[in-house]
Amino acid sequence: MINPSFLHTSLLCLSLTLVACSSSQNRENFASLATSNLEAVSEYQSTQKNAEASLTDTRYLTDLINDPQLDKLIQQALQANPNLQKMQLTLQASLWGLRSQEARSLPSVEAGFSGSQTEGNDINYKADVSIRWEADLWQKLALSEQATTKSLASDEALFQASRDTLVANVIKSWLAVTAKQRAIYIEEKRLALLEANEKLILQRFKNGLGSLEALDESKTSASQSKANLVNYQENLAIERRNLGLYLGRSEPENWIINARYPDVNLTFSDFPRQNLERRPDLKAAYLAIEAADLNTSVAYKDMLPSISLSATLSDAAESPSAALFGSPIWSLLAQITQPLYNGGQLKAAAEIAKLQTAQAYQDYRNALLTAVNEIENTLGQERVLAQQVRHIRDALASSQKNLIQYEKKYRSGLAELNELMNAQKTTFDLEAQLDNLLYQQLSNRVNLGLALGLGVKS
Numbered sequence: 001m002i003n004p005s006f007l008h009t010s011l012l013c014l015s016l017t018l019v020a021c022s023s024s025q026n027r028e029n030f031a032s033l034a035t036s037n038l039e040a041v042s043e044y045q046s047t048q049k050n051a052e053a054s055l056t057d058t059r060y061l062t063d064l065i066n067d068p069q070l071d072k073l074i075q076q077a078l079q080a081n082p083n084l085q086k087m088q089l090t091l092q093a094s095l096w097g098l099r100s101q102e103a104r105s106l107p108s109v110e111a112g113f114s115g116s117q118t119e120g121n122d123i124n125y126k127a128d129v130s131i132r133w134e135a136d137l138w139q140k141l142a143l144s145e146q147a148t149t150k151s152l153a154s155d156e157a158l159f160q161a162s163r164d165t166l167v168a169n170v171i172k173s174w175l176a177v178t179a180k181q182r183a184i185y186i187e188e189k190r191l192a193l194l195e196a197n198e199k200l201i202l203q204r205f206k207n208g209l210g211s212l213e214a215l216d217e218s219k220t221s222a223s224q225s226k227a228n229l230v231n232y233q234e235n236l237a238i239e240r241r242n243l244g245l246y247l248g249r250s251e252p253e254n255w256i257i258n259a260r261y262p263d264v265n266l267t268f269s270d271f272p273r274q275n276l277e278r279r280p281d282l283k284a285a286y287l288a289i290e291a292a293d294l295n296t297s298v299a300y301k302d303m304l305p306s307i308s309l310s311a312t313l314s315d316a317a318e319s320p321s322a323a324l325f326g327s328p329i330w331s332l333l334a335q336i337t338q339p340l341y342n343g344g345q346l347k348a349a350a351e352i353a354k355l356q357t358a359q360a361y362q363d364y365r366n367a368l369l370t371a372v373n374e375i376e377n378t379l380g381q382e383r384v385l386a387q388q389v390r391h392i393r394d395a396l397a398s399s400q401k402n403l404i405q406y407e408k409k410y411r412s413g414l415a416e417l418n419e420l421m422n423a424q425k426t427t428f429d430l431e432a433q434l435d436n437l438l439y440q441q442l443s444n445r446v447n448l449g450l451a452l453g454l455g456v457k458s
Helices: 004-025 030-047 068-080 082-103 140-206 212-247 280-301 320-325 345-411 417-451
Strands: 108-116 124-135 306-317 329-337
Touching: 030 280, 030 345, 068 082, 068 140, 068 212, 082 140, 140 212, 140 280, 140 417, 212 417, 280 345, 345 417
Parallel strands: none
Antiparallel strands: 108 124, 124 306, 306 329
């Protein structure tokens, strides 16, 4: 006849098991929702026919610009940047965490040796070896290992995203150094012309052909240009230090600033639909959802019974050798444990795990919307900057022609010196504006490559 108390306990364990299993099944599949969101967002690209980027020959950020010096700087940054090195150490710690999780499914073996003595008795030695193993009846340990694997993969994707961002920053900083140097070059040309004009006005004033106001205005323009030149030189020094910060040193060594902007291998026509899944931040966010969902399953399985086995081999003797090599006694223990009451702790842990999965899903949605926003913004900037560059090029060409005409008129006595100086100022202003727009366009194309998921070779 079955013991009633044993029957009641068995029924209670079975009911709790069924409740835990049913609760774990009634969960929203956030990973599937994330995939649906990605597919829905990808449809927006089919409407963008005229402003997409051709990546046929461009697979990595380093393919955007072919320059040996830049390649060297990028390698230095990848090897020495402190933030990247810190993330790499974190990734290594996560890898050891995975190995620790894998070890939980294996039997554990412990050995002990002790000696004790009481008053009036000889020393007593005891040696024991015990083996413990938990049967993974509900695949709880396997799911925990899978969750840790997903978390590690997410960390690897975040590390790749950091590498990509670092390389993009190095490229943009390298371009900014060129831009600052070109701004200095343009301002030096302006200042040289202003000083030449000042000398000419001073000579004319001495000859009674000019006015004191014109001389003062000329000196004002030259002084203002000198102030701008000092500011540009400091901006160049700041940008060099910023580049050195990315490289993990005070400042780049033994490198030459480019005299002109490089070509960027990223064109904007006939671009096929871009797969956002190539972005590592989206990969990391999706893997985080899967890891959180697996952890939720583990939290529910913590409510189920667990079975553990342990075997012990022990002996006691009056000498160490006898305790180790005498006649040991073995014991075997099988144990089944079912949580009955813990104040709702396990249920609360399961609910928290569900909420963490929902949070991971919202993080994914935010990463996806951010990716779309970055692509749309950089594409919009490319269209605007391309138009601005075209218009300013036309304006500069017209201004240069107008300057040549004023120079001819001035030499012929048909134009005043202030008219010539105004034409010179307009030309220099347009040249500086065009140069700045070219820098913005190149920098924006690097941002676009990063937004489209162009990464760095592992």
